[in-house]
Every structure is written in C-alpha cells, then in structure tokens.
Amino acid sequence: MKYYKLCRDFYERNTLAVAKELLGKYLIHNSIEGITVGKIVEVEAYIGPDDPASHAYKGRYTKRTKVQFGPGGYAYIYQIYGKNFCFNVVTQKVGMPEVVLIRALEPIKGLELMAKRRGFFQLTHKTIKELTNGPSKLCQAMGIDKSLYGIDLCGDVLFIAEPNLNRTFEIIATPRINIDYAGNAKHYNWRFLIKNNKFVSKPVFEEERK
DNA sequence: AAAATGATCCTT
DNA sequence: AGGATCATTTTC
Numbered sequence: 391m392k393y394y395k396l397c398r399d400f401y402e403r404n405t406l407a408v409a410k411e412l413l414g415k416y417l418i419h420n421s422i423e424g425i426t427v428g429k430i431v432e433v434e435a436y437i438g439p440d441d442p443a444s445h446a447y448k449g450r451y452t453k454r455t456k457v458q459f460g461p462g463g464y465a466y467i468y469q470i471y472g473k474n475f476c477f478n479v480v481t482q483k484v485g486m487p488e489v490v491l492i493r494a495l496e497p498i499k500g501l502e503l504m505a506k507r508r509g510f511f512q513l514t515h516k517t518i519k520e521l522t523n524g525p526s527k528l529c530q531a532m533g534i535d536k537s538l539y540g541i542d543l544c545g546d547v548l549f550i551a552e553p554n555l556n557r558t559f560e561i562i563a564t565p566r567i568n569i570d571y572a573g574n575a576k577h578y579n580w581r582f583l584i585k586n587n588k589f590v591s592k593p594v595f596e597e598e599r600k
Numbered sequence: 601a602a603a604a605t606g607a608t609c610c611t612t
Numbered sequence: 613a614g615g616a617t618c619a620t621t622t623t624c
Contacts, residue, residue: 443607454620472618474608491607526608568607
C-alpha cells in the first residue's frame with residue numbers, strides 16, 4: 391500500500407484544521423498480532439484550557455493529561471467507564487493542550503484480526519459495520535490500549551498516513567457527543583464526519599441539520 | 601481515605 | 613432508556 395506518513399508539521403497547527411484534515415486519512419497500527427488499517431471517518435476537537443469539555447479544562451495537568459501539554463503528534467489515550475479506551479492525537483505546540491478524538495473508522499485492512507479482537511466469530515455486513523464505529527470500539531479493533539499512551543505518531547508502530555488516492559467527500563460539522571455537562575460548549579460544532587459514510591458512530595439525520 | 605465522575609458500550 | 617463497571621480525579 392502506498393501512503394504518505396503525517397508528521398510533526400501536520401499536527402502542530404490549528405486543531406480544528408487538523409481535525410477536518412484527518413478525515414479520509416488512514417490510521418495504521420503495526421502490532422505484534424498483525425497490521426490493521428482504518429480510514430478516519432469521524433473526529434472531535436477538544437481545545438485546551440478554555441473548553442469545558444476538555445480534560446485539560448482550566449489547565450488541569452495530571453498524570454492522565456500530561457501528554458496533551460507536550461508537542462503535537464503524540465497519542466493521548468485514556469480509559470473511560472472502566473473497560474473502554476479512547477484514542478486522541480495531540481495537536482498544537484508545547485504548552486497548548488489540544489487534541490482530536492478519533493471517533494470512528496472505516497475498516498480497510500486486517501478485518502479478521504479486528505473481528506477477533508472484538509470477539510466476533512465471523513465477518514458479515516453486520517459485524518463489519520460494528521468493528522470500528524465508535525471511539526472505544528475502534529481502540530479494541532485496532533489493538534490500542536494504555537500501553538501506547540504517549541507514543542510518537544511519527545514512528546512506525548502507530549501512525550496516520552495520507553493514502554495515495556484522490557477520492558473527494560463532503561464534511562459535516564455537528565455538536566460533540568455526550569458532553570452535556572459542558573454548558574454552552576456543548577453547542578459548538580466541533581464534531582466532524584464524512585457525509586454519507588456508513589461507519590460513523592451516530593448517523594446525522596437531515597432534519598437535525600440547520 | 602472516600603466519593604464522584606464519566607469524550608462508552610451493550611442490551612432491553 | 614438504563615445498567616455495567618472501574619480507572620482517574622476530586623474532595624474531605
């Protein structure tokens with residue numbers, strides 16, 4: 391497969407720009423079990439100390455959020471609701487704790503390994519759709535857990551690449567999911583997804599669009 | 601030391 | 613629509 395790996399310069403920019411440009415890119419994990427690849431179809435931006443939905447709100451610096459404060463292009467992985475992991479890419483420069491949460495992938499390669507990790511016994515249209523259509527589902531399918539916390543995405547284990555293809559698509563922006571506690575920020579359209587893609591975590595209905 | 605809180609998932 | 617489930621953070 392031909393692709394162009396994204397590195398520091400790509401990540402250390404405006405977070406909303408990075409979020410939108412991540413759509414259509416390939417997330418690749420070279421693990422001991424094998425290689426898995428998924429196309430990014432849904433993301434959310436979490437933008438620093440002023441964003442009430444961000445783990446770094448008001449500059450909160452803990453063992454968990456530490457990596458957010460470093461340079462862009464590193465993996466921010468955290469555990470939520472006990473068993474589930476979420477994978478984010480750190481954006482912007484040192485001292486700016488901003489990230490993009492990867493919320494859904496379209497499975498591209500290593501589907502059998504993904505199914506095995508997800509506990510599915512066979513690949514059908516139904517199970518393929520359930521492989522990576524959610525932030526924690528994709529972590530399970532891709533073999534991403536806390537052991538990869540802080541890993542450099544400019545390396546060869548876990549990284550994002552631009553595929554050598556020229557497909558175009560429309561981007562839809564909506565409010566972020568499950569952040570009702572975030573006050574006014576819950577209305578910001580900081581969730582981005584590829585229009586009409588079947589692998590997003592939650593479909594966007596026409597009547598919801600302004 | 602104890603309580604509160606989920607950037608979710610799965611089943612009903 | 614609700615329960616599971618437990619690491620992480622916050623509060624006392």
